Amino acid sequence: GESVGLHLPTLSVQEGDNSIINCAYSNSASDYFIWYKQESGKGPQFIIDIRSNMDKRQGQRVTVLLNKTVKHLSLQIAATQPGDSAVYFCAEPGQNFVFGPGTRLSVLP
Amino acid sequence: SQTIHQWPATLVQPVGSPLSLECTVEGTSNPNLYWYRQAAGRGLQLLFYSVGIGQISSEVPQNLSASRPQDRQFILSSKKLLLSDSGFYLCAWRGVSYNSPLHFGNGTRLTVT
Numbered sequence: 746g747e748s749v750g751l752h753l754p755t756l757s758v759q760e761g762d763n764s765i766i767n768c769a770y771s772n773s774a775s776d777y778f779i780w781y782k783q784e785s786g787k788g789p790q791f792i793i794d795i796r797s798n799m800d801k802r803q804g805q806r807v808t809v810l811l812n813k814t815v816k817h818l819s820l821q822i823a824a825t826q827p828g829d830s831a832v833y834f835c836a837e838p839g840q841n842f843v844f845g846p847g848t849r850l851s852v853l854p
Numbered sequence: 855s856q857t858i859h860q861w862p863a864t865l866v867q868p869v870g871s872p873l874s875l876e877c878t879v880e881g882t883s884n885p886n887l888y889w890y891r892q893a894a895g896r897g898l899q900l901l902f903y904s905v906g907i908g909q910i911s912s913e914v915p916q917n918l919s920a921s922r923p924q925d926r927q928f929i930l931s932s933k934k935l936l937l938s939d940s941g942f943y944l945c946a947w948r949g950v951s952y953n954s955p956l957h958f959g960n961g962t963r964l965t966v967t
Binding site for chain 2: 794796836
């Protein structure tokens with residue numbers, strides 16, 4: 746199946762700053778995308794999702810943006826906190842539910 | 855509410871020994887079930903998925919097998935473990951719609967010595 750990739754493998758952000766994690770997808774027919782957060786030693790946790798009929802969706806301190814023209818997805822975290830340190834995956838659900846390689850977010854004190 | 859249980863949390867096994875990891879889901883019926891493996895510092899590799907009892911799709915040829923003896927039970931097995939089988943194994947479920955999120959268990963850390 747189609748896979749979803751990430752632009753940056755690691756990202757270091759100062760505490761309190763905003764974080765932006767990017768993701769490129771290859772299947773132009775995809776109509777649903779999900780962001781997951783995985784803390785060390787734990788399973789990935791659902792953060793937020795977005796359907797292709799939307800360009801933007803906001804949650805608590807997180808915003809996902811979808812640009813279907815360039816097949817690009819981003820996760821924005823406002824006022825990044827130490828607890829946000831984790832690996833973030835974007836995913837394009839299909840029958841096989843393939844994940845991208847992930848971005849490690851490190852929050853600096 | 856739905857919950858997913860995966861055990862054991864950690865496991866150390868010698869090379870050549872058998873393996874059985876179990877995953878069960880509660881609070882839902884006819885879930886799609888998945889097994890993933892994650893090497894240290896790496897992404898998620900899909901191993902198997904199942905859309906129903908006795909229906910298993912394998913994504914990666916390997917030393918492992920999966921079975922689904924009951925609707926909400928998914929088992930990952932091996933007859934003889936290899937060193938390369940070490941990793942973090944994750945079970946996940948979702949509803950029948952492909953446009954729905956996966957829900958993961960807490961994983962099993964397997965070390966083959």
